[in-house]
Amino acid sequence: MVSVSSPSGADTDTRGPARELWPADFVYDGLGRPRKDAAVLVQTRPEPARVVTIGLLETLRTQHPGVPVRPTRRVIAPAPVNAHTHLDLSRMPLSPGGYVDFVGAVIAHGRAGGRGLEAAEKGLAELASAGVDTVGDIVTDERVLARLLAHPGLRGVAYWEVLGADPDAADAAFEATVDVVRRFRPLERPGGMRLGLSPHTPHTVSAPLLRKLAAFARAERLPLQIHVAEDAGELPLHRTGDGPLREAWGPFLTTFRPSGRTPVGYLDELGVLAARPTLVHAVHVVDDDIRRLQRAGCVVVHCARSNALLGSGTFPWAAYARHGVSVALGTDSRGSSPSLSPVDEWRAAVAIHGVAADPAQLLWAAVKGGHRALGTPPPRVVRGSPADALMPWPLGAPWPPGPTGADAGSVDDVRSGPN
Ligand SMILES: [Zn+2]
Numbered sequence: 001m002v003s004v005s006s007p008s009g010a011d012t013d014t015r016g017p018a019r020e021l022w023p024a025d026f027v028y029d030g031l032g033r034p035r036k037d038a039a040v041l042v043q044t045r046p047e048p049a050r051v052v053t054i055g056l057l058e059t060l061r062t063q064h065p066g067v068p069v070r071p072t073r074r075v076i077a078p079a080p081v082n083a084h085t086h087l088d089l090s091r092m093p094l095s096p097g098g099y100v101d102f103v104g105a106v107i108a109h110g111r112a113g114g115r116g117l118e119a120a121e122k123g124l125a126e127l128a129s130a131g132v133d134t135v136g137d138i139v140t141d142e143r144v145l146a147r148l149l150a151h152p153g154l155r156g157v158a159y160w161e162v163l164g165a166d167p168d169a170a171d172a173a174f175e176a177t178v179d180v181v182r183r184f185r186p187l188e189r190p191g192g193m194r195l196g197l198s199p200h201t202p203h204t205v206s207a208p209l210l211r212k213l214a215a216f217a218r219a220e221r222l223p224l225q226i227h228v229a230e231d232a233g234e235l236p237l238h239r240t241g242d243g244p245l246r247e248a249w250g251p252f253l254t255t256f257r258p259s260g261r262t263p264v265g266y267l268d269e270l271g272v273l274a275a276r277p278t279l280v281h282a283v284h285v286v287d288d289d290i291r292r293l294q295r296a297g298c299v300v301v302h303c304a305r306s307n308a309l310l311g312s313g314t315f316p317w318a319a320y321a322r323h324g325v326s327v328a329l330g331t332d333s334r335g336s337s338p339s340l341s342p343v344d345e346w347r348a349a350v351a352i353h354g355v356a357a358d359p360a361q362l363l364w365a366a367v368k369g370g371h372r373a374l375g376t377p378p379p380r381v382v383r384g385s386p387a388d389a390l391m392p393w394p395l396g397a398p399w400p401p402g403p404t405g406a407d408a409g410s411v412d413d414v415r416s417g418p419n
Pocket of ligand 1: 084085086138227280332333
């Protein structure tokens with residue numbers, strides 16, 4: 001947990017017990033649903049400050065007259081989780097545009113030497129400054145994998161990425177993956193990062209390799225994370241073998257055979273959903289896909305800013321909520337996201353989805369959904385918990401981003417108006 005000092009500032013009077021009310025538009029204790037127009041009653045003295053109770057602001061104000069009320073924050077909650085990123089792309093320039101062009105930019109950036117440990121260190125520093133200690137990261141470099149598994153302040157999952165579209169090369173790709181797991185799994189430490197696998201997408205990993213990876217993950221209890229249904233072009237590719245992805249990547253997709261299903265239906269048919277992967281993006285889905293995800297108990301990771309910047313389409317919040325599928329938030333890489341902060345992601349998601357998604361539901365996704373996606377213990381703030389288990393979230397960067405794509409630097413933790 002990130003240690004956050006009392007938002008009230010120092011109180012130098014040490015004569016006796018003291019209490020404060022910390023109000024916020026949304027307060028979340030990690031239990032149940034986030035509460036709107038709520039407050040935390042905090043015993044600030046004797047130190048350390050501790051939570052007394054959480055409730056509606058007006059109720060607590062009535063029950064505790066005379067207790068000082070601090071300025072209203074937008075959110076008071078446990079630290080949010082970044083459930084999907086690519087830290088080794090943290091030196092990539094923001095590259096808005098279509099999916100095909102973006103994948104080309106990622107490949108060019110890698111060939112130019114932009115990925116690797118140095119870039120991952122930059123991303124780690126950005127996560128730390130955003131108050132994030134729980135992350136799901138896609139890893140392509142063994143040095144980064146070693147660094148994450150040994151990191152003393154991080155938890156979550158380091159997903160080793162697997163690519164391999166040629167079915168004839170599935171055995172070799174699988175054996176190479178098993179070798180990585182055998183060598184790096186001993187580096188896992190209690191309470192630290194776990195090792196996982198990330199078959200890249202259902203169109204860049206062959207069917208036999210997907211089957212083998214899913215069976216291996218189940219047997220070894222390895223977490224999985226897969227990009228799926230990010231771009232509208234994935235639907236025609238899987239259904240008929242045609243469409244813009246075939247046109248753009250024909251030479252690469254010569255061995256790809258359409259299943260006639262949706263990408264999610266295809267993963268289910270191969271037995272991949274039975275390994276309960278977290279699915280990243282999952283924008284272009286039909287109701288039957290969502291029912292399959294619900295039955296399998298899969299968590300979906302939503303990357304609102306990346307979807308907006310790459311023109312990926314609108315994530316169907318309402319449909320996932322209707323079917324009871326858990327959703328987490330992730331930023332994706334700096335190539336398609338202006339920052340690695342899940343607070344910024346939450347603020348942008350609130351703006352992007354408007355009335356289609358309840359901000360409290362998005363807040364649940366940023367905290368509890370993230371822990372559910374990564375299998376990390378969720379926070380539970382109760383009476384007597386240290387007050388710094390709750391974090392007054394910064395406002396976050398405005399959405400849409402400025403012309404440079406950079407953070408606007410709006411990090412005030414006191415709400416000054418609607419955001
Ligand atoms: Zn990604």
